[in-house]
Amino acid sequence: MKSDHTAWFYANLIAILLAINPRGLKGVTVKSQFGPVRDAWLKYLKDLTVLCGSQILKAPANISADQLKGALDIEASLQSASLVMSKGLLERVEGNLLLLPMAERMDIHAIALISQALDEKNTIDAVTHFGVIAFDESDNADEAISARLLDRLAFELYLDQFSLADIHDSLEVDAEDIAKAKKLLPAVKCSNDYLEVMTKAGLSLGVGSVRASQFALEAAKTLAALRGLSEVGQDEVLDASRLVYTPSKRMHINPEMDHADQDSEENQDEQNQDTESQSDDTQNDSESPDQPNQEQPSNEELEDLIVEAIKASIPPQLLRQPKQNLPAGKSAAHISGKSGAVQKNFLSGRPLTSRKGRPQDGRRLDILKSIRAAIPWQRLRGMMLSGDQPKSMRTRIDFRAEDLHIKQYLRRRGTVTIFLVDASGSSATQRLAEAKGALEELLAQCYIRRDEVAMVSMRGAKAEIVLPPTRSLVRAKRHLATLPGGGGTPLAAGLRAANEMAISLERKGLTPIIVVMSDGKANVNLKGVGGRESAHSDALMAAKELRVKNHRLLFVDTSPKPEILAQELSSAMAAQYFPLPFASSTSSGKKISQAAMQLANS
């Protein structure tokens, strides 16, 4: 498969560019599961960085702000009786590359510190710059890498598409090439025309952030430097745009369009691959001769060319596919691995002030605080002791038990209300409006309660997350405004989706509440096939799965009069049953939100 080879070469190229110019390009997000392909890519990059005389520093998975910024080095401080600060990772990484494993699980504060450092250190000073390689191992929609970090890194790489066979040969670069490129880079120029073309192409592709356009320019320059050119040419413009304007850099595609794409996806697949290999071919052709007398297309044509090339490159749906095909066993193993982390959680979370106490049952001693508590007493204690104790027995700091402080953490036990909404043809418009009303009603309470809401809709043959957990009114509004309705009722799939979401939220230390809004008349089973019988038995099964997990549940029966099927389901999942005959949307929204809040407080 030729196209995969070229794609792998592009992955190589990204590594090379990053090794040459970490200051301007800042880094790459690697979306991939752990595996040999990723290892191969990392090794490739490692070899390159060694050539450049720098190294890759790996951050621990649960890195804290202290580790990043540097903190008091207690041992050294006590030894030398003066303040010794340990160097933080952000300081040590200067001039090197920082590798962030499991970037999607990182604390938002750590991400904020890293992105702040990227902004400050990479701008001017040639010495303090560093690059970031963020490994994004998320395999479902509700875990994703922070958009803040994503926006600040030039490239994005999807490695799940490769098999081992695709990667056996890589682009070869030697130290001399890189050194030359590094030297050449500051002198590389880019003409205004090309700059305009790149920016325009970015705009028409819906690239919102100015950073992305900036990265495209940097990438084009670095490419030119690599190819030994002193000015950015047309090929560089094309390649750079293609590398930088990745799907997630582009504006959020609204769900409606997403569907339209998905329907025709299968047909497009092959077409896309054809066009892609074709465009690659043309590209290779134009690359190899590289003669100045070659016919240059006008700027508009070039812009179109860029847009075409990017549109022809792999669509986002295709990239998501390999993740969906993960074997079930693997994801199960994943979960059990993480559930261990939950138990440790009662000792972690947001730091609070320390309090007096002994470091027992795994509680951590706050050394700094303990010293602080001991310091004021040192002279007094010293005077008391000096008479009756030999000098050698005395330590530098005389600790008493009452000085000891232990760390305390605040574990955020917020609640997330997951709305599972039946958006099928029969109940769509009216009930959907009610669900939206309830959702917004809950959101309005968020100021005080600091709760989050999420929404899963059941429609057609499958359930989908329309609104990932959020506390933001702005975001909820935008997602809800485009919520489509119509089709069958895949109740079983919906219950499963809500269950999965609830489990993953629980893992993060949040309390999920599920509000099911349905008439209980399932007509699509788990396989996505119509038929009331099998659909209902599947739904019952999924309901029992929910019961096993002991979630807090509210079943809102949306049929005109209480429905036996709904009651059956409700009791199968041990939910609170809540019949809701026809009413105006605002008042019923209030009722639902009240009931959900009662459930949260129970």
Place this chain on the structure above:
Amino acid sequence: MALNFPFTAIVSQAEMKLAITLCTIDPLIGGVLIFGDRGTGKSTTIRSLAGLLPSMKSIAGCQYHCNPDSKILCSECEAKKAQGIKLKVENVPVPVVDLPLGATEDRVVGALDIEKALTQGIKSFEPGLLAKANRGYLYIDEVNLLEDHLVDLLIDVAASGENIIEREGLSIRHPARFVLIGSGNPEEGELRPQMLDRFGLSTEVRTPSDFKERVEIIKRRDEFERNPERFIAAWEKSEAEFKKKISQSQKLLDKVAVDDDLLEVATKLCAHLGTDGLRGELTLLRGVRALAAFEGKKKASLNHLKKIAPLALGHRLRRNPLDDSSSSARIDRAMQEFFATPSK
């Protein structure tokens, strides 16, 4: 010190620049809140502020840069004054302090000086970021993600202008008057209404969609990164001019007259919009004055009011969860309503 991108070289984003300029002219306006998408130049603009500020007089050696002309001094300077020691005065740059997101409470309010405690065994106070920011600016990036306990603390200090420390056997109070500047992305979480109210002005920034502007931004940024010294030198003249304009406006500020009619319109507008509290009116008034001074006028006009109202009142509107338009759209609508009806 890191070199900052020149303020005057920032392309477009007029509203954000105006808000920051007005706050520089009259710090009493009470800070700016900037909400917007990623990659719109929020941080760049605020960091460039440092280069724009004129230097100020301060008591030499004072950790809190006390103002020698002011009656309120920190306890140390007060003690020195009482002993009859002559206080030296020096010119220092106005501090612009960055409050990083992960900052601990110790770092913000100050704590026991460990080094002195360890080496000399004495109890002394190590001032925190709030002390550093006294008489200057405190910039909080991602203000909506700030820890709740820090938000409470900041609200309290910003309101009282004084930082009180009672911990680890320390009992200290020192002046902490600063202008809060916050930035954030509303999609990542909302700001508590109490905190929202502390900010005098608020603005929403968007990515420029005009491609010429974008090209200009990228060109300038590229030039700057290539050779910051040269770029700054090239913009020095316009920076100096702008600086001069600001100090002129500062002098003019007290002379700007606001007549009763305009005041009445302002009050009616606030009532019409249903803003909570009097802070809205006060900021509106101060903003109008600063804008008039900035334009070199001695009398504020209705146009000034119209220009300031969205900035000063946008974030004070009561939030209706069922109304999904942005605050700027809502205030535009309300203003149109208000000025269309002849409310005299």
